[in-house]
Amino acid sequence: MKFIVAGAGLAGLNAAWELTKAGHTVEVFESNNRVGGRCWSEVLSNGEVIEHGGEFIDVNDHTIRRLCAEFGLPIVSLGIMFDRRWQVDGTIMSPAELAENIRKLTEAAERLVGTRGYRVSLREVAREAYGPDYADLPYCQKLFATTTCDPDKINGIAVARMFQGHSQDYIEHRGRVMAGNDAVAKEIHRRIGDIVRFDTPIVDVTQTDAGVQFTSAAGDVFHGDRAVIAVPLPKLKKLIGSLELPPFMRTAIDGRVMGAAAKLNVVVSGETPPRGMQAPNAPWWSWSTESKQGYVARGALTVYAGGKATMDSLHLEDGGSHWLQQTRNYRTDLDVSDDYILTNWETNPHTQGAYSMPGLDWHPEQDGIFDQAAGKIAFAGEHTHFASLNGALESGARAAKLLTLI
Secondary structure, eight states, rough: OEEEEHHHOOHHHHHHHHHHHHTTTEEOOSSSHHHSSTTTTTEEETSSSEEESSOOOEEHHHHHHHHHHHOOEEEEEEEOOOOOOBBBTTTTTHHHHHHHHHHHHHHHHHHHHHHHHHHOBBBHHHHHHHHHTTSSHHHHHHHHHHHSTTTTTTBBBHHHHTTOSTTTTTOOEEEEEOOOTTTHHHHHHHOOSEEEEESSEEEEEETTTEEEEEEETSSSEESSSEEOOOOOHHHHHSSSSOOOOOHHHHHHHHEEEEEEEEEEEEEOOOOOOEEEEEOSSSEEEEEEETTEEEEEEEEEEEEEEEHHHHHTTGGGGGTHHHHHHHHHHHOOOOOOEEEEEEEEEOOOOSSSOOOOOOOOOGGGGTTGGGSSBBBBBOOOOOOSSOSSSHHHHHHHHHHHHHHHHH
16 A cells, blocks of 8 residues: 655654555655754764754653664663753752642633633633732743743643643653654664655645545645645645545644744853753743763753744844853853854744644644544644654554554
8 A cells, every 4th residue: 555644754754664664655755855853953063962853752752762772772861850940049849849830720720611611821821820920930931931832822721731740740850862862763764765755845635535645846746545644733734725624623723823942052061960940030941961971961051942922032033142142141050152053943944833732722622633534644743642752753653553444
């Protein structure tokens, strides 16, 4: 059977990998000139591997950990905590305080469901949970940055339920692939062989009784018996056009919101422990992770901003120099150099954003909607499952399974 796949990010690649292992013929189409999508690693001038995009591998991210074990790719500890961040005054939220913040968020969300239904923004839930000064609280600053979206445009009930498990039993420790997270994408590409057509964006898809047809931006037409669509959300919204989809599936796609995020990856030096530190009274943060030698920070600092409003405040139009100075002003524990790489996912033409969150019109009936195929088409990508490296890989495997069960 012939399968065609739109998108060579982790989701599309893993779908292609599963289908290839099952003995099917597969062809993958990618608008970029590389695999991996938002999983993209690079090496700084001092030899440190950094991530432009997806970085954190959770202890429960079993799919990516299984692939790394199969591929012989070591996962090393980051040595920092994601949900509990150091403040500039030397304090850090305790596990009990984290659990209490999450409890307040969850209970506020459920109270609002009872009085208003599900159409409630994240900002409204935060205000209900923490009172009028919510925006100044470190937990809310972390929450707004992590979701990457305008808190007035995403669904607070969905977000609160998403973070509900991050409490007393939640394990903070996370890791990264030592060679770079995109080593997973590159190894899948090597194993599936030369079946990826680069610089070939798909702009139209049609489905008939005979199969599925892709049309590229250059006007070339490609046919398959079945298809996986694993392109970023903004492209997906344009691509599905007049496709006949289950009602809740179209609603889930149309209503989801794409976020914006940017990173600075900077060469640093200094004998200091690894540390993730919130910027002073601002919804962005930075982290230095553990070196190979142990509990000493390696020579790379990653600075992350999520959300268009936060990114605008950092004046990224200057190439990152203002943001770098803001970082240097508060990361006095490190010698922050002028050698850095700026990544702005919002302006990247292949992704048009960072990752996505449920919009205001989210409803619980939309959850799990992509656990079914739409005729001969299955959808994959972080917007169909969970916004993480592991979520993208799992969505690709799910899409492959759905299409082979038809």
